[in-house]
Amino acid sequence: MSSDICRMASAFAFIALLEICIIGSMALAQTDRDQFAMEGASEQTVKIGAIYNQVGSQSPLDLPSARGAGLAVDEINRLGGIDGKEIELILCDGKSDTANVGECAKALIAENVSAIIGLSDTDMVLAAGPITSAAGIPFVTSGATSPRLAEENEGLFLACFGDNVQARAGAEYAFNEMGIKTCSLLVDGDMEFARLLAYYFKERYADLGGEIIMEAFINDSDQAILSQEVSDAHSEMIYLAAGPEEAKAVIEALRKADIDSPIFGGDSLDSLDLRRDGMGRIIFSTHALLDENSSRTGEFVRAYKSEYGYPPENAFSALGYDAVKLLAEAIDRAGSSDPEAIFQALGNTSGFSGVTGDISYQDDCRIPNKDVTIVSLIDGEIADLEVMQSTNMPLISG
Structure with missing residues (x-):
């Protein structure tokens, strides 16, 4: 690095x-x-x-x-x-x-x-x-x-x-590997981690040609209203920058509102609370897949x-x-x-x-300059994973 x-x-x-x-x-x-x-x-x-x-x-x-x-x-x-x-x-x-x-x-x-x-x-x-x-x-x-x-x-x-590296990996996986061109961006504005992660993701996703359809802070938001705003945006994916506890509440509300778009996020989504039936497709960047x-x-x-x-x-x-x-x-x-x-x-x-x-x-x-593991879950079960090489992820400016 x-x-x-x-x-x-x-x-x-x-x-x-x-x-x-x-x-x-x-x-x-x-x-x-x-x-x-x-x-x-x-x-x-x-x-x-x-x-x-x-x-x-x-x-x-x-x-x-x-x-x-x-x-x-x-x-x-x-x-x-x-x-x-x-x-x-x-x-x-x-x-x-x-x-x-x-x-x-x-x-x-x-x-x-x-x-x-x-x-x-x-x-x-x-x-x-x-x-x-x-x-x-x-x-x-x-x-x-x-x-x-x-x-x-x-x-x-x-x-x-760093967050710049994992956000870049998530943006490139969504745009290049999955062909997703539109996104709704949800952010916990009270967390420095979430604000930085969202910033780096948005910058790289836009550089690739992706479009952020809507942005919203999740803090003190009415979950029903937030879910309706996401639904009305008709984006292909949601990027959720939040801590594990906040992410769980938002994802549950979105799924309850029958929004089945894939939800992307950073390493904070690497939580047992999200690995269960009914959570739909969740894709997150993390530090390793721990395989026996x-x-x-x-x-x-x-x-x-x-x-x-x-x-x-x-x-x-x-x-x-x-x-x-x-x-x-x-x-x-x-x-x-x-x-x-x-x-x-x-x-x-x-x-x-x-x-x-x-x-x-x-x-x-x-x-350290470390690789990023992208894990894709469907209702808590691992459906796919990919290791994004750090050597292919140059510095994001900003």
Whole structure:
């Protein structure tokens, strides 16, 4: 990825320490192990903080990611840790609230962590990033996809692709692969992620020759009126830029109104809530298809099933796993748990092989150039998928 991407990517009470769970081994064997038990800290450990929203609107993405992170810690510690030191993963629940997320960042810094991972939404990272940057703590976001985050927050790295890349992939798949020439664009105007995703999609779709017939914000909208507006537009597809909880409500309303057009979206649609009968055709961009028979993802899928008793819920589980493994490799190369040394080692990452793809940070850019997987569902069942090569997706201006 060229350095242009980086240039373009342009209180509540203090969280009680009981809400921060220090996990040495992160052994989460039960089906519901979302409440993490406090364990004694060891001096011979490397402290890594994690901020994930275990309840609320972001939990469909963050809970799987936290479980994936826990699995990675387990595996690393079973193999002897990092240079003989076990990882302590200190997990703080942001509760899908930006104020709580900011307090989590402060609490983890107070715990003297060497680095922090986590979060799957841009607004959530915007609440934590300035705090970690000011403290000089490296932060690897496992799933927040704004390409502006790394530019605006010193010390912040993305383990995922940017919204510009996934939006472009969705537009090209719709126009080139499916021949869809008209679109209704629905956006959650309260989410930075949704606004950026919609902007990048609209720009690329128009460049290809597609026409946006109608645009609307979904916030506080009357679902019946919104559905009627979409119906009256007679577009061939709908692009929905929204979080998982909001997307579910909108899609249910559209289907109830007998609108059967395919609904496209970004990685926030990679949610179990949308994988069920009656949802019609949903097509979304995501970070990987987790297939037990895949040479890249199979080992992770089997380990996750063994650990938790069920398969990975979505690609965010693998992003959490990759974020820990990426950070651990950087700490090992740095030969130190000092935050500045870790930051330098992360910046020199090249060819890290993760479950969700290879990660390299080139030309001082802290966003990896990763492929995009397009998944097509019909009533919750996978009907088609395609991997869009990142090398064929040059930078979108703006």
